Amino acid sequence: MTHPVASAATATAGADDARAALHRLRAEVAKAVVGQDAVVTGLVIALLCRGHVLLEGVPGVAKTLLIRTVAAALDLDSKRVQFTPDLMPGDVTGSLIFDPHTAAFTFREGPVFTNLLLADEINRTPPKTQSALLEVMEERQVSVEGARRPLPDPFIVAATQNPIEYEGTYQLPEAQLDRFLLKLTVPLPTRDEELGVLRAHHAGFDPRNLAAAGVRPVATAADLAAAREAVGRVYVAEAVLGYIVDLCRATRATPALELGASPRGATALLNTAKAWAWLAGRDHVTPDDVKATARPTLRHRLRLRPEVELEGVGVDAVLDTVLATVPTPR
Template sequence: MTTPPVPHNEPRHVDEREVPTTALPTGGAHDYGAVPAAAAAPPTTTSGGTDPRARLRAVRAEVAKAVVGQDPAVTGLVIAMLAGGHVLLEGVPGVAKTLLVRSLATSLDVDTKRLQFTPDLMPGDVTGSLIYDARTAEFSFREGPVFTNLLLADEINRTPPKTQAALLEAMEEHQVSVDGDPRALPDPFMVVATQNPVEYEGTYPLPEAQLDRFLLKLILPLPERGEEIEVLSRHSTGFNPRDLPGAGLQAVASPGDLATAREQVRTVDASSEVLAYIVDLVRATRTSPSVSLGVSPRGATALLATAKAWAWLSGRGFVTPDDVKALALPTLRHRIQLRAEAELEGVSTESVINGALRSVPVPR
């Protein structure tokens, strides 16, 4: 049976101030705009557990051995790796951002490095630089921390725009230029950048063009009471966040699994009705009276990429509207600029996206 096309009528108006945005759902794909915590059912394997889908889904359980209560963020990071994108993490200090990235790298058996961004950080501190060797009277290249598989760019908004731009080239081109010479970065390569939502003094806010380069923006909330008790319980019994093997973490997937998975994700089908639904959603953000800059076409392609990755991770070879809804909020929230008067009225980018999800007709 052929799915009827999406109606092209204008979406109905939704008062964006009335859309609740404080809670971030952590359930399945029907939680509109939330990164789903896990797929609804395990995929079928045909090769004794060697299916890359099963291995990548096992990453979530493995990371949970070290990180408590951040399952949606783990799922979002896996989706970003499958789609070949980068992630912006926002959360107050102490919610395990660094531990999350290190645990993910361990479970995927990839190299990781951490770079603390500061106001005096130079581009060469990120990309690397030429070092003069007096013994040979020649210059040699010393690689910067960007030469890794999983780079944690901590507090990226504390460094000047020139240094941010150096990282931007690496994110976009998967290479860096040193003295005019391009140097390829390892594959896979993903940047996980963090920023603090409560400290603004001494920061350099990321411009819209750079924010648009991040595939997802994930919010790491403070743990629930029970989760916080679990954190203390683990530490009281000797858990050492610097000794992940001691906590039982091991590699459950490999770079080869990730490469195979990416090839399979590319084959996931998206019907013309789903494509039209994505376009109508992003266009609804542009026509919102609260928005001065809506989601760009790059945002639409990003939403398609994340929806395909989630569909594949869920064991399907096609994208559904629920996949689009599940990834809309983390994929689009950082691609919208609000009018000043709308912010004063309490409108948020999340409420704009939720308003679009409620008003745009869903294909059946």
């Protein structure tokens, strides 16, 4: 019989090893992608929380390369789907194909059968196909003709949206946006970072050949499993739980918003704060951990009033006001 103290020590050592492996991820991704540490951290938090990510950034900021590099550094499978107006649900989830040799229908897996799926420009496909993907995200399985086919574990979707071009797009309704754990902004690089990109390409960097760039697996699915278990053990005081609830309730009461964070948003904020605290090496959540994850966790769950939006006020600015006015527990 294993002694409880020995089991706890083994679990702690495994969690520490997993944390160290995930910290190495940033350096590994930086071999191919320059200056996106915050987005990498967000993707790691999503993997730890089994959540999905909405990436927003202009074309050309290496969103596809980022996803491929993170998957390679975690030794995970990744696939990419370019969402277009003529994309059908079966193109994403898979479909039954008639085999003339056996005179039977066989299931051909769609691209969702992977660990890390890049759904590029998700708002360019009609709602029917969007809904098929979002159902898969929620249920983590594909159902065809009554047969359920579970997706691999881990499985997360990183969906992208172009923030400057809306012609020919189908806006995701709030109920669907609420299914994403995080909304991350992929910024343009600084001047020094952009110089680094040019130097790398001038030296022969090929974004299609990550192995040649030196990207190697630094963590595995087993590390992620140990990390998830450790995140689940992170302690949250009653005062911090109350702080999360008060923040979300404050978004529902602020006159700048016509839609505030739902209870699902509060649950998401709890989970992301726990993951953030664990990555920082703590076994408990502080109010600062909640503040650090509040913007990416809540920004896509809120809707500005039209008159406020016309004044040029952004959702993040409203969140900053909420964070500044809700009393912080000591």
